[in-house]
Amino acid sequence: MSTTLTRATAAAGHPRHVPQPNTARRTRRPNWPAGIASVFWLVIVVVPIYWILITSFKTQANYFSTNPFVPPTEPTLDNYRLVIENDFVGYFVNSVIVALGTVVPAVLFSFMAAYAIVRAGNRSWFLRGTNWLFLMGLAIPLQATIIPVYLIIIRLRMYDTLLAIILPSIAFAIPLSVLVLANFIRDVPKELFESMRMDGATEWGTLWHLAFPLTRPALVTVTIYNGLSVWNGFLLPLILTQNPDRRTLPLALWTFQGQFSINVPAVLASVVLTTLPILVLYALGRRQLLSGLTAGFGK
């Protein structure tokens, strides 16, 4: 029903909706190969997720005896209880600290750098060089630098602290963040900068009062994107920490799996619990993230 409605409006072709005419035409005939591929991949995506969810509520006995796609006959929360009793909260707090400690400075620094590069990148050799370095950073698999990072962290006496994860994570997040933010700041009409200058605003004031509000969508995108990769990061915590008290969620997940490998429902409950916060954020910021990502990479 709603589909027909959308179709009708789309076909009517409001001239004001700029992107519409293209899609209005495309909806008239079904695109079979693309449709089939989409449905096929939808099934592939949904089946494991569905399986994770229902299995995490099964008892172990139930898991071995029932059809994997049938919901639990006697749903239980025991698996979740087991995960939470195994210090889940501590790992969760660690992950939150690492994520916030990384994302806030990374986005702030990247935003400032992107602003400087857009504003004066043509004239300053320093900013041109900085920009070039960041672009190189995108082409290089930064994981390859992990051994010297490990050495530096040891020398700074930060091994086995959360800061050891945070500092390299900030550095790794900067190149892409600067690129995406610079692309957005570049779209701010030059006249606005000019009039700010006429009003006697400093560059610092212009950054906050003009560029910041106008690039907010990009900032949200970059924040979510970086937050996601830090939250899910595995290599840095694996190499730079050791004490179970410093574990972040992905690492905890891995050790938990080693400990309880036979208890599949419990392992899957831990998968659900570690992903839950991200799912909540996704539900809140989805539109922002999806449109921001396509805009950031589509350019």
Add this chain to the structure above:
Amino acid sequence: MTALAPPAPRRSPSATASGGRSGSVAWMAVPALAMFVAFGVIPLLGVLALSFAEWDGIGQIRPAGFESWRAVLTDPGLPHALWVTFLVMALSWLVQTPLSLLIGVFLAGRQRYREILAVIYFVPLLLSSAAIAITYKALLDPNFGLGAGLGIPLLTQDWLGRDALALGTVIFVVSWQFIPFHSLIYQGGVRQIPGTLFEAAEIDGAGRVRQFFNITLPQLKYTIITSSTLMVVGSLTFFDLIFVLTAGGPGDATRVLALDMYKRGFQANLMGPASAIAVILVLVGLALALLLRRLGGRDGGASQLEGA
């Protein structure tokens, strides 16, 4: 990748006139630069230096000349790791690109149900590689996994226990994780194609298939290059997924370069050879990025970015 083809700066006269002295903004780039130099550039130089040293990860670091390089370059493990890395890269590209393209074209339609599909497609990207690997390990277990539970012999293979199957499984799981992301990139690309092109083709009587090959694909050239670069360079860093899923096994069947580096460095405590592998990893990444940029064509930049 977009990254390597920075947008041509728009030199409107007012832009160059405004802004005053560059010194007044340049300092704003300093915090980001300092962080990146400290934990990006210096380690990058450090890894080159360490490849000429001997270090067990704890004790003294001693210069060792070409020792590590000789060890690494004569080790049959290196060509094997390179080959496995190449296989993962090429096969996952081959699986992901056509599917992502088709799904991206489909998702570019603005019907409500397609938006809902896009929401679901994105979910795998929210899961950590560790979570995905753990899930598939349980799901594919020949004794207790999906196949056994459903009683389908075809699904009860020892997916992670046989060389070719394990490699195939890795490629499948990689695709499961990343096709959604690339579909979204293509969705954005398709939506930027001017509708008038399709209208003109329609008037000329071009069918959907011809429109796809003569308009959609050529218009998506840069999107394809962006997506391919991310896929190819990204595939060099599939560490966590493979580490948790197969740990490189069975045997060395899925031991990609990144995993080879980790195992030599942090399990065998041979930081010198591990650094040499890391240098190779960096060189491969750079070479691929430059190659793909070449493919993008010199005329690149301007025409593509005009609409952006």
